Amino acid sequence: xxxxxxxxxxxxxxxxxxxxxxxxxxxxxxxxxxxxxxxxxxxxxxxxxxxxxxxxxxxxxxxxxxxxxxxxxxxxxxxxxxxxxxxxxxxxxxxxxxxxxxxxxxxxxxxxxxxxxxxxxxxxxxxxxxxxxxxxxxxxxxxxxxxxxxxxxxxxxxxxxxxxxxxxxxxxxxxxxxxxxxxxxxxxxxxxxxxxxxxxxxxxxxxxxxxxxxxxxxxxxxxxxxxxxxxxxxxxxxxxxxxxxxxxxxxxxxxxxxxxxxxxxxxxxxxxxxxxxxxxxxxxxxxxxxxxxxxxxxxxxxxxxxxxxxxxxxxxxxxxxxxxxxxxxxxxxxxxxxxxxxxxxxxxxxxxxxxxxxxxxxxxxxxxxxxxxxxxxxxxxxxxxxxxxxxxxxxxxxxxxxxxxxxxxxxxxxxxxxxxxxxxxxxxxxxxxxxxxxxxxxxxxxxxxxxxxxxxxxxxxxxxxxxxxxxxxxxxxxxxxxxxxxxxxxxxxxxxxxxxxxxxxxxxxxxxxxxxxxxxxxxxxxxxxxxxxxxxxxxxxxxxxxxxxxxxxxxxxxxxxxxxxxxxxxxxxxxxxxxxxxxxxxxxxxxxxxxxxxxxxxxxxxxxxxxxxxxxxxxxxxxxxxxxxxxxxxxxx
Numbered sequence: 001x002x003x004x005x006x007x008x009x010x011x012x013x014x015x016x017x018x019x020x021x022x023x024x025x026x027x028x029x030x031x032x033x034x035x036x037x038x039x040x041x042x043x044x045x046x047x048x049x050x051x052x053x054x055x056x057x058x059x060x061x062x063x064x065x066x067x068x069x070x071x072x073x074x075x076x077x078x079x080x081x082x083x084x085x086x087x088x089x090x091x092x093x094x095x096x097x098x099x100x101x102x103x104x105x106x107x108x109x110x111x112x113x114x115x116x117x118x119x120x121x122x123x124x125x126x127x128x129x130x131x132x133x134x135x136x137x138x139x140x141x142x143x144x145x146x147x148x149x150x151x152x153x154x155x156x157x158x159x160x161x162x163x164x165x166x167x168x169x170x171x172x173x174x175x176x177x178x179x180x181x182x183x184x185x186x187x188x189x190x191x192x193x194x195x196x197x198x199x200x201x202x203x204x205x206x207x208x209x210x211x212x213x214x215x216x217x218x219x220x221x222x223x224x225x226x227x228x229x230x231x232x233x234x235x236x237x238x239x240x241x242x243x244x245x246x247x248x249x250x251x252x253x254x255x256x257x258x259x260x261x262x263x264x265x266x267x268x269x270x271x272x273x274x275x276x277x278x279x280x281x282x283x284x285x286x287x288x289x290x291x292x293x294x295x296x297x298x299x300x301x302x303x304x305x306x307x308x309x310x311x312x313x314x315x316x317x318x319x320x321x322x323x324x325x326x327x328x329x330x331x332x333x334x335x336x337x338x339x340x341x342x343x344x345x346x347x348x349x350x351x352x353x354x355x356x357x358x359x360x361x362x363x364x365x366x367x368x369x370x371x372x373x374x375x376x377x378x379x380x381x382x383x384x385x386x387x388x389x390x391x392x393x394x395x396x397x398x399x400x401x402x403x404x405x406x407x408x409x410x411x412x413x414x415x416x417x418x419x420x421x422x423x424x425x426x427x428x429x430x431x432x433x434x435x436x437x438x439x440x441x442x443x444x445x446x447x448x449x450x451x452x453x454x455x456x457x458x459x460x461x462x463x464x465x466x467x468x469x470x471x472x473x474x475x476x477x478x479x480x481x482x483x484x485x486x487x488x489x490x491x492x493x494x495x496x497x498x499x500x501x502x503x504x505x506x507x508x509x510x511x512x513x514x515x516x517x518x519x520x521x522x523x524x525x526x527x528x529x530x531x532x533x534x535x536x537x538x539x540x541x542x543x544x545x546x547x548x549x550x551x552x553x554x555x556x557x558x559x560x561x562x563x564x565x566x567x568x569x570x571x572x573x574x575x576x577x578x579x580x581x582x583x584x585x586x587x588x589x590x591x592x593x594x595x596x597x598x599x600x601x602x603x604x605x606x607x608x609x610x611x612x613x614x615x616x617x618x619x620x621x622x623x624x625x626x627x628x629x630x631x632x633x634x635x636x637x
Contacts, residue, residue: 338495
């Protein structure tokens with residue numbers, strides 16, 4: 001790999017590298033280009049380390065001054081942050097190897113970095129090369145690439161920095177990459193054999209103890225012990241691992257460990273009869289060949305219209321080539337009731353299904369199903385494991401064990417999961433696969449911002465043109481243009497558009513203009529936006545009723561605030577006004593408004609300014625009128 005020489009380190013506390021020549025240093029484990037080893041120069045100031053890391057993580061791109069201040073002061077920069085940032089930038093420039101390294105631009109700063117100058121980039125390149133060599137069984141190259149990557153490791157990446165700098169997902173990815181590199185290197189050294197084998201045993205024993213459930217290290221330790229004349233100890237390693245997995249997780253060791261066990265048994269002659277062979281081949285609760293590949297996607301939506309840009313971006317994120325240490329991509333499609341989240345998810349899933357040759361799983365989590373409580377994670381895990389062919393008796397009772405089994409089954413596969421109508425991030429986390437060949441599409445009214453590492457796609461109503469196109473396609477009526485009143489009266493909400501289209505398709509004598517007149521004349525449009533099993537009101541009521549029945553005070557506050565909004569009927573709302581109307585403080589009113597944003601019944605169009613969708617306004621008016629009829633004026637919070 002061509003490189004100018006290592007200059008910056010993030011695989012540990014952020015550091016600078018000094019080379020042994022004017023041409024730049026080499027890797028820490030190699031001689032520098034000038035013949036001397038590269039040396040590490042620590043960056044003493046904590047804020048200077050944060051500044052360096054934030055710039056390096058976006059090397060070659062402009063990082064805004066506001067983003068740097070947020071990183072350096074934990075999202076709460078003091079009044080003196082701007083001059084202090086200038087001072088820290090000047091100090092960092094003095095540490096760098098040239099005045100043109102750190103450039104000031106109108107909106108922020110740009111750190112210029114060449115190829116091979118950041119240890120993180122070099123690490124990723126060696127990891128990719130090691131993965132390719134391991135797949136091709138080029139064992140000598142595997143040892144070299146893994147050794148080069150591991151030589152860069154100085155401890156926990158970004159050590160000593162706040163977690164928001166770089167993020168938990170990046171650190172987790174790099175740690176997993178290091179474990180894979182160790183695994184690949186020991187595979188190569190076991191394949192090459194020779195005098196090095198005896199030296200592997202203490203290293204692998206330490207790794208197996210540090211990672212008691214990581215089967216690869218135990219498999220490698222068994223083989224190293226066996227091939228250096230210690231089969232009895234190898235069998236003890238297998239026995240201890242199997243006992244741990246069965247008792248703690250309710251699963252048997254995987255095929256790699258079983259194959260190693262057979263090699264030890266045959267080589268040692270111990271218990272090599274039929275009973276031992278049967279034990280070695282004990283089945284793992286995984287899908288067998290008789291289990292059909294899951295193909296659970298419901299049919300693609302008819303008359304799908306619009307969303308071109310977001311659909312293309314979803315396909316790009318989900319269809320990326322998996323890297324050796326990348327987690328499975330997870331996308332969250334969010335938005336208010338009836339916005340078309342599930343339709344978009346299915347459209348994308350059907351487009352991608354050929355890329356996921358091991359199957360597609362679809363699970364409705366009932367986070368927004370009328371009259372149905374959301375699935376617990378335990379019930380969702382049971383459903384997914386059963387669909388993957390796990391016998392009911394083999395599904396662990398403990399959710400953590402069931403989650404571990406799901407990850408084990410999916411790890412070597414290319415499987416697409418569509419998790420529809422999620423209620424919360426906590427419901428989703430145990431269901432996520434670890435294998436880089438998998439991908440997950442989640443739909444939810446909430447953007448699930450607590451779900452680390454997910455790409456988020458909030459949906460807005462359709463454009464006027466796309467709304468009209470959906471009306472024409474679903475109703476079979478020509479002549480419905482973007483300016484027709486039905487477009488505005490449905491709020492450009494796909495569910496409302498489908499209801500209107502269904503009514504027009506069912507009654508040919510009902511003209512679009514007549515239906516528009518009915519919607520305009522009514523005190524509420526919602527009674528006219530119901531047909532068969534399609535109902536805008538019922539869809540909106542799920543979130544409101546869940547808030548009303550919640551044990552959390554903030555949720556009940558949110559439901560009551562929505563009814564106050566219906567009674568007021570203003571263009572936009574803020575916490576001070578609602579605090580006065582409800583007789584409470586602004587903090588509590590703002591918390592209630594934010595909960596309405598969380599469940600997609602409101603949108604915060606600017607800080608402190610909250611606006612409901614047009615049809616949510618109608619729903620709020622209905623609920624406010626119901627309150628007034630039941631008990632007079634709405635009670636305070």
